[in-house]
Amino acid sequence: MDIKREDLVQLYYYLRLTRRLEERFTSLYHQGKILGGAWTSNGTEAVSVGYGYALKREDIAAPYFRDMGVFLVRGITPKRLMAQYLGRKTGVTGGKEGNVHVGDLNFGVIGFPSHLADNYPVGAGVALAFKIRGEKRVVAACTGDGGTSRGDFHEGMNLASVRKLPIVFICNNNQYAYSTPLQLQMAIKNIADRSLAYNIPGKIVDGNNVIAVYTAAKEACEVARDGGGPTFIECKTMRMHGHSEHDSAKYVPRELLEEWKKKDPILHMENYLLEGSISTREELEDIDARVKKEVDEAEAFAEESPYPDPEDCLKGVYATPL
Amino acid sequence: MDIKREDLVQLYYYLRLTRRLEERFTSLYHQGKILGGAWTSNGTEAVSVGYGYALKREDIAAPYFRDMGVFLVRGITPKRLMAQYLGRKTGVTGGKEGNVHVGDLNFGVIGFPSHLADNYPVGAGVALAFKIRGEKRVVAACTGDGGTSRGDFHEGMNLASVRKLPIVFICNNNQYAYSTPLQLQMAIKNIADRSLAYNIPGKIVDGNNVIAVYTAAKEACEVARDGGGPTFIECKTMRMHGHSEHDSAKYVPRELLEEWKKKDPILHMENYLLEGSISTREELEDIDARVKKEVDEAEAFAEESPYPDPEDCLKGVYATPL
Amino acid sequence: MKEITYLEAIKQAMDEEMTRDPGVFILGEDVGIFGGAFRATEGFLEKYGTWRVIDTPLSESGFTGAAIGAALAGMRPIVEMQFADFITCSFDQLVTVAAKNHYRWGAATPIVVRAPCGGNIHGGPFHSQCIEGYFFNVPGLKIVFPSTVYDAKGLLKAAIRDNDPVIYCEHKYLYRRIKDSIPEEDYVVPIGKARVALEGNDVSVITYGAMVYTALEAAQRLKEQGCSVEVIDLRTLLPLDNKSLFDTVKKTNKVVVLHEQTKTGGVGAEVSALINEYCFDYLDGPIIRIAAPDTPVPYSPPLEEAFIPQVKDVVFAVEKLMRY
Amino acid sequence: MKEITYLEAIKQAMDEEMTRDPGVFILGEDVGIFGGAFRATEGFLEKYGTWRVIDTPLSESGFTGAAIGAALAGMRPIVEMQFADFITCSFDQLVTVAAKNHYRWGAATPIVVRAPCGGNIHGGPFHSQCIEGYFFNVPGLKIVFPSTVYDAKGLLKAAIRDNDPVIYCEHKYLYRRIKDSIPEEDYVVPIGKARVALEGNDVSVITYGAMVYTALEAAQRLKEQGCSVEVIDLRTLLPLDNKSLFDTVKKTNKVVVLHEQTKTGGVGAEVSALINEYCFDYLDGPIIRIAAPDTPVPYSPPLEEAFIPQVKDVVFAVEKLMRY
Ligand SMILES: Cc1ncc(C[n+]2csc(CCOP(=O)(O)OP(=O)(O)O)c2C)c(N)n1
Numbered sequence A, B: 001m002d003i004k005r006e007d008l009v010q011l012y013y014y015l016r017l018t019r020r021l022e023e024r025f026t027s028l029y030h031q032g033k034i035l036g037g038a039w040t041s042n043g044t045e046a047v048s049v050g051y052g053y054a055l056k057r058e059d060i061a062a063p064y065f066r067d068m069g070v071f072l073v074r075g076i077t078p079k080r081l082m083a084q085y086l087g088r089k090t091g092v093t094g095g096k097e098g099n100v101h102v103g104d105l106n107f108g109v110i111g112f113p114s115h116l117a118d119n120y121p122v123g124a125g126v127a128l129a130f131k132i133r134g135e136k137r138v139v140a141a142c143t144g145d146g147g148t149s150r151g152d153f154h155e156g157m158n159l160a161s162v163r164k165l166p167i168v169f170i171c172n173n174n175q176y177a178y179s180t181p182l183q184l185q186m187a188i189k190n191i192a193d194r195s196l197a198y199n200i201p202g203k204i205v206d207g208n209n210v211i212a213v214y215t216a217a218k219e220a221c222e223v224a225r226d227g228g229g230p231t232f233i234e235c236k237t238m239r240m241h242g243h244s245e246h247d248s249a250k251y252v253p254r255e256l257l258e259e260w261k262k263k264d265p266i267l268h269m270e271n272y273l274l275e276g277s278i279s280t281r282e283e284l285e286d287i288d289a290r291v292k293k294e295v296d297e298a299e300a301f302a303e304e305s306p307y308p309d310p311e312d313c314l315k316g317v318y319a320t321p322l
Numbered sequence C, D: 001m002k003e004i005t006y007l008e009a010i011k012q013a014m015d016e017e018m019t020r021d022p023g024v025f026i027l028g029e030d031v032g033i034f035g036g037a038f039r040a041t042e043g044f045l046e047k048y049g050t051w052r053v054i055d056t057p058l059s060e061s062g063f064t065g066a067a068i069g070a071a072l073a074g075m076r077p078i079v080e081m082q083f084a085d086f087i088t089c090s091f092d093q094l095v096t097v098a099a100k101n102h103y104r105w106g107a108a109t110p111i112v113v114r115a116p117c118g119g120n121i122h123g124g125p126f127h128s129q130c131i132e133g134y135f136f137n138v139p140g141l142k143i144v145f146p147s148t149v150y151d152a153k154g155l156l157k158a159a160i161r162d163n164d165p166v167i168y169c170e171h172k173y174l175y176r177r178i179k180d181s182i183p184e185e186d187y188v189v190p191i192g193k194a195r196v197a198l199e200g201n202d203v204s205v206i207t208y209g210a211m212v213y214t215a216l217e218a219a220q221r222l223k224e225q226g227c228s229v230e231v232i233d234l235r236t237l238l239p240l241d242n243k244s245l246f247d248t249v250k251k252t253n254k255v256v257v258l259h260e261q262t263k264t265g266g267v268g269a270e271v272s273a274l275i276n277e278y279c280f281d282y283l284d285g286p287i288i289r290i291a292a293p294d295t296p297v298p299y300s301p302p303l304e305e306a307f308i309p310q311v312k313d314v315v316f317a318v319e320k321l322m323r324y
């Protein structure tokens, strides 16, 4: 697939933005400014940026909780996200929800409900709506390796396959579900093999290569858009931080982390852009400066934003209150 | 596998007994004596008889609702079963439950809870107990083709595969889930392919051939007993009655039924026994006469049995009442 | 006007809404080819096609989740549970996803889940349950439970047009047992409004579903004894219509709450607590709850009869209150 | 005697029971290698091995079902939910299978499901819920909810030794916030018995879980005003200890019910209804319920504070009752 220079540069920008924004969340969490917990996608940003970028404006994403890149790519601003993390009224959910539990249909993003893989059937349902209405739209739903052991994974995949729905199922295989390594989660080597049970094509991609993820997702989107049905894409990557920012992840062998560190997705993309003379060191530094500024501004915005009013607690339970 | 003559004759006896007993249920249902509903395994008896017979005394079965053969093979008497269907105090569950919802741990049979595939994780748990205690025992859990689309199918299979539990998963693929044909249930041709997602060997057997089912189940049991982990066995057969005895099953093409009728499992076994000179027409007729007598006696026993007392309604909610 | 059954009313409501709004569609087990286990969607497949009458794989969580997704994408799905009992399998999708979408991130989830529930049909523990208790402590859901042919149609239409997830409990015992003639024109019965099923002055029996008929029969018997019973049919269980509750209490000062759902943690507990809290000074006696005992629904007829509240139980409770 | 935390008490209970009875084992997500998200099973894997401390795949329904199966085969499994909120995924196994096995076909299902629940920890809608309301209308289950270090240990031991499925609610806010010294010898706290947390004469506050401390603090403040509050800690929610409820009502004649669970359909409704039904003549005022509002648990601190019942709410209610 031929990718335009501007897209490649954008992919780099979003990788950087995702990384820097989440790093800021981490530091704010350690400062006690983000309460409860903070999860980052550190080391796996290429997955969310890659598949998020593969979607068209009219498409819909049903991300999971390490998909910061999807929010950003789809246009939810760092300001609103930062305010979300700080529990402010200006956050994406006005303080009702915390951190990664972000959803906004104006940006085609479905809110992640914590319970892993619940979004697989939900995603299938969005695709069903497109199919019923005869729209050429696609949905992408993502979960972790852990999430693929849940019943809803099975029911969502199966339903989508029977009806050949326009959906791309993504799996962020970052080797662990919290502390649980793959071999305690499943008896298969490749999660892509799960798709054999549904006659859904199962692809395996390098989850640290944003271009590979983007390309595979884009192709799968086009297949789905053309009535070819679902694809399952396993993105092999590695969670480089703890499960959440309070977890030191002692259960992960240091060597494993060392090995994956060399494959850092940002580094990888940087090299690709520079070695192929697609971009210059200068341009990339400019991008990084822009990103830093955006993150700083986001933090300032959030810090200045008011908390929601206590009475807001009672509002919004129903769309049609009685 | 070499099967002893007496076992072959017993298999025939149980096929016959299952068929006749269920035929009686059907007729009692139409007489209004069995209330609510009646489901039979008509045409698929070789599945439950075959895998039930493969279990040893100390093994456990977690059957589903077309597994009358399992109850019988494991020694639950036609009398108690008939009383169960007629809602009598002498029934297996004393009137608390109806019809096929039979369980009795004294006979190593776990009660089927209606909700299809719930027994897959439950079966895995029984196997887990055996494994923890280091016992050389095996469990067999069965569901229909329909049940394989449920999340619990996935979660049970996956858990069993990760821990290599001593379990044999059986699927009675009788082509339909109520009115829903296979192609609206799954995008794969063979249900056995579902097992690829778990690295569990998936076998396909002729579900109308009791010897084939028995042999496959027996082999799988021995693999499991020896620590080799689970096997999944798809038994291809055909539901010859409606979903329940009130359903005329107009949605099933007549030709399909005609075709399968020729493969009737009892006829098949009869021919096998006679053509191989393993048994004689006389012996088989004797068996049938014995079976008829048993069913008649069961009916008489049940009809004479009292109904439970209304106060029994309040008893038995807890094993340890407060 | 021709008389139709409760079941036919349900069917008509769906049919008319599907004709009116292309966003309405149905999914569930055997709703298409077979027309539904209870025939509520008979002929729909032919009329609306395989994309609006969807025979799903056997997977309650999956198809409920799919309904939620379709709703988020602008559709108005109707989910049919084959029996209400199987809704346990989609509990997570309903409670975690559907109920909380709007509060959490502002997205409306207009789905209707039809739940054929209730006993008296010899269905045993898994084909007889009332399931409102599972969802009654879940903010964000609405629960309705019609008892009449008129309400069966009007509440279903209201549920389909509502922007929130609605669990529509339909009592299997009533399907073909009650008939009525209803208006030919389009109408809805608003969610959140109880109904006075029978006016009376001495004691209020607050109930819903098939038990409305038990209450009415008890009222009839009590009338012969000179006792005037008011029967309130809640119709909507979540959120409850507090005003109607309080109005009847203020009038009669004596209350019996009656339901087929098991007693502990049932809707009756909430009704009782609300009345106690807000109408304490109007109460001339304890609020007596009549409900199924805290057991699964047994199969055998004598047991099931002991399980399901009977007319005599209501009469007995009212008499007790009258003596108070 | 050394002081230990509520969390340590939970850990000790499991450890001692696992040592005492080889049938006891633990399964759930991250309970082995990691020692549990809250460290309740730290060191257990090393001590008891991979077959008694089982890191499961992420599959609540699957491992709850497996626990049920193991229990049927004679074991006594303890299931750890990582957060109580995820119990929605195993609702079907608990309600359909575990709760009904014994009634339906006479098989005991001795499982314990540990459910780390409750708010005040900035967990948002999915890491803060109280889940007792989901199961409170399910005959066949038992639900306990300790508030003290002593009870945390004693009730967990009782739950493990009990032959029925027990949902053991443990409040995350209490894990490391309360400490006490408890007996070194083996003891159990019987299931089904409430406890008088504070004796008093004027008003009863009936509560459980972390709200016990809210009630005690309110009682302290009210004492300064000359009002003597009795605080009842329910400890077991299902089945309720009716006698203890009725005893306190007969003594004080005024009742506040307090819980962190949302109001409609909460345990408080049942408590209120029971008291109304059986102690009506002893009541000198309405039963006031203080509970979380009918919303999901919001994340942002001002919202969460508005959500969780506060000391001042209890004081206000008691004052109102005192004026009655
Ligand atoms: C149904 C469910 N059970 C438990 C949890 C708690 N939990 C949160 S993240 C996590 C591990 C997830 O692993 P994986 O799916 O691989 O995603 P990753 O965190 O590795 O990206 C667990 C167990 C959850 N979110 N959902």
Ligand SMILES: Cc1ncc(C[n+]2csc(CCOP(=O)(O)OP(=O)(O)O)c2C)c(N)n1
Binding pocket: B066, B114, B115, B116, B143, B144, B145, B146, B147, B148, B150, B172, B174, B176, B177, B178, B239, B243, C029, C058, C060, C082, C086, C089
């Ligand atoms: C979870 C669940 N949903 C719905 C039902 C209602 N139901 C009973 S049998 C049946 C069809 C079952 O099909 P299959 O698994 O193929 O078994 P078969 O009846 O063909 O033997 C359905 C939908 C059920 N028992 N369990």
Ligand SMILES: [Mg+2]
Binding pocket: A144, A145, A146, A172, A173, A174, A175, A176, A177, A178
């Ligand atoms: Mg992972």
Ligand SMILES: [Mg+2]
Binding pocket: B144, B145, B146, B172, B173, B174, B175, B176, B177, B178
């Ligand atoms: Mg079938």
